[in-house]
Amino acid sequence: MPQMFDIQPLSRALAPALQAKIDQKTKPLGALGQLEALALQIGLIQNSLTPSLTKPCIFVFAGDHGVAGSGVSAYPQAVTAQMVANFAAGGAAINVFARQHQIDLLIVDAGVNADLTAIPGLIDAGIGKGTANFLDQPAMTREQCAIALAKGAELVLRQRDQGCNCIGFGEMGIGNTSSAALIMHCLTGLPLEACVGRGTGLDDAQLQHKVSILQQALTRHPGLSDPSEILATFGGFEIAMMVGAYLKAAELNMLIMVDGFIAGSALLAAAGLHPAVLDYCVFSHMSGEQGHRSLLDHLHARPLLNLDMRLGEGSGIALAYPLLLSAVVFLNEMATFDEAGVDRD
Ligand SMILES: Cc1cc2ncn([C@H]3O[C@H](COP(=O)(O)O)[C@@H](O)[C@H]3O)c2cc1C
């Protein structure tokens, strides 16, 4: 894969000044806990002592998966297109939470297996009518994968040019916890069973079946270690587009909000290509999907929320966003000890 992205590791030059500003606020040292780390990170990303979040935005990338026909999900493939219509009509979970917090929401057809031309407002970036079943062949060609990355990047650039400096990515695609589990297994080296969960709600027997299907996929494509090859072999169009989106957002010094298990697997792939992408990420929540805890541990990531949510769509991002705002407002608006005339010792 050509090096399409120029991602700088986050400069820590401003860290002492930011930390001093945080420590002068009227509170015991460190008392705002994880919010203080967030304020520091956002200040570093924006290279500013007075950061702000402008035009927050979530993209939902939708794509279908060939493996959906192999009994790995509790729902049929048709639900992907039906949910895209639901997103466009404003009725899904991510719609209501994004509206609640005034986050712009953009829905992208990354490769849904249906004709979506009648759906208003949808961004058409479809790469194919769903991926191939990775039991038979790689889910996508290397060329399709590269196109997905480029399209994700292009969409992020467009948002940045409209004033967005904080961005998150959600997904919709029946079967995509299977892709995510395989990507996680290949990139972390953790046992497959530790990476596979119940997704949309499989029972014990169905979960066993899912593990055996995914084991067959690994047998069919043994020994993969290159992140872009893993992504092309087991990924989805929506996952690959998300990888390109993460990488472009980091290149553009944007604050990146990371959702749950599937979004986490895409980030693993992005970090496999460009590790510095992680400097720009905040982790919105720990998903209830088994595997997400280990995925976060692997990335040394600490999630903001732990609500047993296992939905995707970017829903965790929308819920965590107000905490990011809180980090910024305390840094900008809280009085210092001197200003408030409060004694330090
Ligand atoms: C109605 C509905 C809405 C959803 N919104 C997100 N997902 C989530 O579930 C899917 C992944 O689970 P699996 O791998 O088991 O298919 C993805 O589409 C994901 O975003 C949904 C799933 C359903 C059924």
Ligand SMILES: O=C(O)c1cccnc1
């Ligand atoms: O955490 C997620 O992203 C997730 C978990 C289960 C189903 N869909 C998404």
